[in-house]
Amino acid sequence: MDGYLVGVFSNIGIISFLAVSAYVLLLAGEVSFGQQAFFAIGAYAAGMGTAMMRWPLAPALLLGASAGALAAAALGRATLRLSGLHFAIATLAFAEMVRIVFELFTWQIDIGGTLVGPNGTNGFGDIRYLFENEITPAEYLCAIYLLLALVLAVLMVLDRSRFGRALRQAGVDPVLAELQGVPVVRMRLVAAAAAGALAGLGGGLYAHLLTYVEPRNFDVMLGVHSLAYGLIGGLGTAIGPVVGVLIDIGLLESSRLFVGYRMIVFGGLVALLLIVRPRGLLDERTVHWLTTRVRDLIDAAAARRRDHPLRRR
Amino acid sequence: MSNLTIDLVQNTIDGVMVGSSYALLALGFTLIFGTMRRLNLAYGPTIMAGAYLGAYAFLHLGIGAFPVAVLVLVGAALAGLYVERLCFRPFAQTAAMASMVSSFAVWMQIEEAASLALPRHLNVFPALVSGSLGLGPLFVRLDHVLMLVIAAAATLVVHWALYRTRFGLGVRTVIDHRRAAALVGVPVRRILLLAFVLASAVGGLAGFLIAASEAQITPMFGMWATTKGLIAMMLGGLGSVPGALVGGLTLGIIEAQAQWLLGPHLRDLVAWGVLFAVLALWPGGLMGAAAVDDATAVQRRV
Amino acid sequence: MLEIADVATSYGKIEALKGVSLGVAKGRVTCLLGPNGAGKSTLMLTIAGILKPRRGSVRLDSHEISGLSSAKIVARGLALVPENRLVFPQMSVKENLAAGAYQRRDASGIAEDVERMYSRFPRLAERRDQLAGTLSGGEQQMLAVARALMSRPRILLMDEPSLGLAPMLVEEVFRIVADLNREGVTIFLVEQNAHMALKVAHHFYLLEQGLVTFSGEPGKFAEDEVIQRAYLGRRRTEA
Numbered sequence: 001m002d003g004y005l006v007g008v009f010s011n012i013g014i015i016s017f018l019a020v021s022a023y024v025l026l027l028a029g030e031v032s033f034g035q036q037a038f039f040a041i042g043a044y045a046a047g048m049g050t051a052m053m054r055w056p057l058a059p060a061l062l063l064g065a066s067a068g069a070l071a072a073a074a075l076g077r078a079t080l081r082l083s084g085l086h087f088a089i090a091t092l093a094f095a096e097m098v099r100i101v102f103e104l105f106t107w108q109i110d111i112g113g114t115l116v117g118p119n120g121t122n123g124f125g126d127i128r129y130l131f132e133n134e135i136t137p138a139e140y141l142c143a144i145y146l147l148l149a150l151v152l153a154v155l156m157v158l159d160r161s162r163f164g165r166a167l168r169q170a171g172v173d174p175v176l177a178e179l180q181g182v183p184v185v186r187m188r189l190v191a192a193a194a195a196g197a198l199a200g201l202g203g204g205l206y207a208h209l210l211t212y213v214e215p216r217n218f219d220v221m222l223g224v225h226s227l228a229y230g231l232i233g234g235l236g237t238a239i240g241p242v243v244g245v246l247i248d249i250g251l252l253e254s255s256r257l258f259v260g261y262r263m264i265v266f267g268g269l270v271a272l273l274l275i276v277r278p279r280g281l282l283d284e285r286t287v288h289w290l291t292t293r294v295r296d297l298i299d300a301a302a303a304r305r306r307d308h309p310l311r312r313r
Numbered sequence: 314m315s316n317l318t319i320d321l322v323q324n325t326i327d328g329v330m331v332g333s334s335y336a337l338l339a340l341g342f343t344l345i346f347g348t349m350r351r352l353n354l355a356y357g358p359t360i361m362a363g364a365y366l367g368a369y370a371f372l373h374l375g376i377g378a379f380p381v382a383v384l385v386l387v388g389a390a391l392a393g394l395y396v397e398r399l400c401f402r403p404f405a406q407t408a409a410m411a412s413m414v415s416s417f418a419v420w421m422q423i424e425e426a427a428s429l430a431l432p433r434h435l436n437v438f439p440a441l442v443s444g445s446l447g448l449g450p451l452f453v454r455l456d457h458v459l460m461l462v463i464a465a466a467a468t469l470v471v472h473w474a475l476y477r478t479r480f481g482l483g484v485r486t487v488i489d490h491r492r493a494a495a496l497v498g499v500p501v502r503r504i505l506l507l508a509f510v511l512a513s514a515v516g517g518l519a520g521f522l523i524a525a526s527e528a529q530i531t532p533m534f535g536m537w538a539t540t541k542g543l544i545a546m547m548l549g550g551l552g553s554v555p556g557a558l559v560g561g562l563t564l565g566i567i568e569a570q571a572q573w574l575l576g577p578h579l580r581d582l583v584a585w586g587v588l589f590a591v592l593a594l595w596p597g598g599l600m601g602a603a604a605v606d607d608a609t610a611v612q613r614r615v
Numbered sequence: 616m617l618e619i620a621d622v623a624t625s626y627g628k629i630e631a632l633k634g635v636s637l638g639v640a641k642g643r644v645t646c647l648l649g650p651n652g653a654g655k656s657t658l659m660l661t662i663a664g665i666l667k668p669r670r671g672s673v674r675l676d677s678h679e680i681s682g683l684s685s686a687k688i689v690a691r692g693l694a695l696v697p698e699n700r701l702v703f704p705q706m707s708v709k710e711n712l713a714a715g716a717y718q719r720r721d722a723s724g725i726a727e728d729v730e731r732m733y734s735r736f737p738r739l740a741e742r743r744d745q746l747a748g749t750l751s752g753g754e755q756q757m758l759a760v761a762r763a764l765m766s767r768p769r770i771l772l773m774d775e776p777s778l779g780l781a782p783m784l785v786e787e788v789f790r791i792v793a794d795l796n797r798e799g800v801t802i803f804l805v806e807q808n809a810h811m812a813l814k815v816a817h818h819f820y821l822l823e824q825g826l827v828t829f830s831g832e833p834g835k836f837a838e839d840e841v842i843q844r845a846y847l848g849r850r851r852t853e854a
Contacts, residue, residue, distance in 0.1 A: 093592065220536065261425060263421045267420075267422035268422060275399075
């Protein structure tokens with residue numbers, strides 16, 4: 001695989017964490033314009049872990065994810081009373097505040113003669129763990145997708161579990177869910193923390209891929225995009241947001257057709273898609289249809305094996 | 314008067330001047346939110362579309378400030394029509410998220426179209442009058458005064474439209490209770506479209522005033538206008554028309570004081586911080602307590 | 616005056632009306648009885664143009680109105696006083712009445728009618744500047760009726776006007792129904808309160824599970840059984 005493709009797919013994989021993060025909150029019934037804040041926090045925390053504290057990558061990523069989770073839980077507690085649009089705007093306000101704080105945040109230490117660390121608007125560079133440890137882009141790509149696959153597997157299992165159903169219930173009708181014994185507030189906080197951890201993990205991976213991050217990367221656009229991915233790819237399954245990212249980054253990067261007016265075409269397509277599929281490509285109905293089809297196929301194959309005339313009883 | 318007082322008063326005056334435009338932005342945003350019950354992420358960009366149309370004509374045809382203003386309003390209204398038809402009309406009440414993401418997609422479209430039309434980052438925009446007025450130790454820019462006067466006039470026109478015309482009655486019934494409005498014979502779909510276009514035109518006027526006071530326009534304008542309009546609207550209270558005015562002026566004053574005290578960076582931090590605090594502590598905003606329950610009950614449907 | 620033939624309306628996959636046919640005679644009071652969930656409100660909303668039927672026709676004075684927008688239907692002389700009143704909570708009594716006359720352009724006629732409403736409903740006159748959301752249940756019901764009358768409808772649909780009202784107010788509501796009918800307004804009334812309804816109705820229908828199961832005139836059949844079914848629905852043991 002050539003370097004360019006590796007780069008594109010690494011990007012897709014990392015942004016998927018962000019998209020899935022927004023998706024988890026959407027399931028809980030909350031619209032968040034602020035997941036990019038936890039992405040940023042994860043990026044800076046993990047970067048500081050490897051570049052300044054000389055930690056290995058894994059604990060640094062864990063640090064990033066934890067920082068994201070903590071920040072998200074804190075925000076969740078502060079916005080407990082809010083829902084709907086008020087919550088969404090509060091998350092936006094929070095994310096912009098975080099971004100501006102990073103623009104003012106400077107903390108550099110001397111590592112072997114050079115100053116390393118976040119430097120306000122100049123960003124945070126020299127996150128060179130991958131180079132220093134001779135991890136190739138291809139290897140990193142595998143690591144990213146292994147992590148992503150793990151996350152998706154866990155989410156898909158949870159989705160089918162009682163927890164997942166309760167979460168979706170709480171999202172669709174909190175009052176009814178509460179009456180049915182679902183601890184809505186606690187679930188929202190758990191979902192928020194989990195989403196924050198996912199975004200933080202993605203941010204940590206991002207920082208190491210790019211080796212340099214600056215506050216400008218983590219703006220409102222990124223946040224709204226992450227929300228859009230879920231809506232485009234579909235809210236029926238955790239794979240949905242990943243599909244959304246694939247479509248956005250993948251198609252746009254690969255199509256040299258509409259250079260100059262890609263966004264006009266893409267934007268129009270998205271708007272039209274949403275009219276036909278308001279809950280995305282892989283919406284709940286489609287996922288249900290697909291899973292029953294697959295189940296039917298499996299049953300049919302099993303039945304054929306059972307009833308085969310030559311089969312010994 | 315002490316120097317501190319002079320500065321505070323000066324900032325307040327400046328804040329009110331700019332705040333009047335924020336109030337217009339918030340007014341348009343509120344009209345759309347009040348009728349549609351969902352967020353139009355393409356609001357700032359539709360204003361930018363109008364502003365870019367005006368800037369384009371200014372650059373290539375050399376027309377004056379007033380014709381530019383007309384073009385800006387018309388451009389914004391047409392862009393608003395496009396957004397309403399594509400991003401709002403086709404979606405049922407329960408598909409609020411899809412509507413919002415669709416408006417985001419159009420935001421992207423308009424931003425790209427704008428940079429195609431005027432590829433440079435900084436683009437010239439006709440200024441209004443120049444010069445300033447001295448009032449003792451204070452001074453006021455003349456174009457700011459003009460901005461305030463025009464914004465106030467526009468607000469009065471909108472108020473008249475809402476409270477003294479049949480159209481306005483229709484809009485208010487749709488905002489208050491959409492189904493009841495349909496039952497009394499209000500043509501809901503048509504009112505929604507007209508209110509949307511009117512709101513976009515109001516926003517367009519705000520955009521013209523702001524761009525003219527800066528004498529320039531950049532592609533960042535779309536997002537900027539959406540942000541300011543949103544903050545001002547939420548400060549004053551979601552879906553409340555008087556709230557939009559209060560929120561806009563408040564935001565202007567807060568920004569002016571914060572900028573003078575802390576510099577431009579922290580000014581934005583303060584603005585967002587105040588918004589966050591207001592949301593966390595008084596979700597109904599400074600004016601609109603009743604608006605909360607209704608909006609949240611509706612917005613719960615993702 | 617109002618002819619409904621084989622109307623079927625669904626909410627998503629749920630078929631609320633399965634093929635309803637009935638007629639409302641001009642100048643009379645027709646009543647639709649039925650248990651909760653039978654589809655009575657759905658039928659009213661379908662006639663008023665808020666809901667679109669899957670099939671069937673709704674004809675007002677021989678003109679097809681199904682498929683028309685609710686605004687056009689009001690213009691044709693049909694007004695609905697909805698279940699739960701649905702007044703405009705943030706608007707004053709005066710403005711609610713003005714809204715009721717939205718389709719009309721004759722300012723002096725509208726002003727006259729407003730005064731007429733005030734004399735017919737004195738409590739509304741007292742509270743003319745009060746926000747409708749702060750009115751009591753009975754006052755809101757008066758307002759909802761007055762608002763519907765502002766469009767000078769030839770046929771008035773009323774969906775459970777006595778719901779949630781104290782007995783004295785219930786009597787007042789039915790008195791108003793009788794008065795209006797005497798003045799020439801055709802009335803199509805949905806009611807759970809079968810006792811009172813059968814006193815004012817000239818004809819009634821029983822709606823059960825989306826279908827009309829009974830049609831008749833008060834005094835000409837076994838009222839007890841019908842009333843029981845109106846309140847409780849058909850018992851499952853019956854065929």
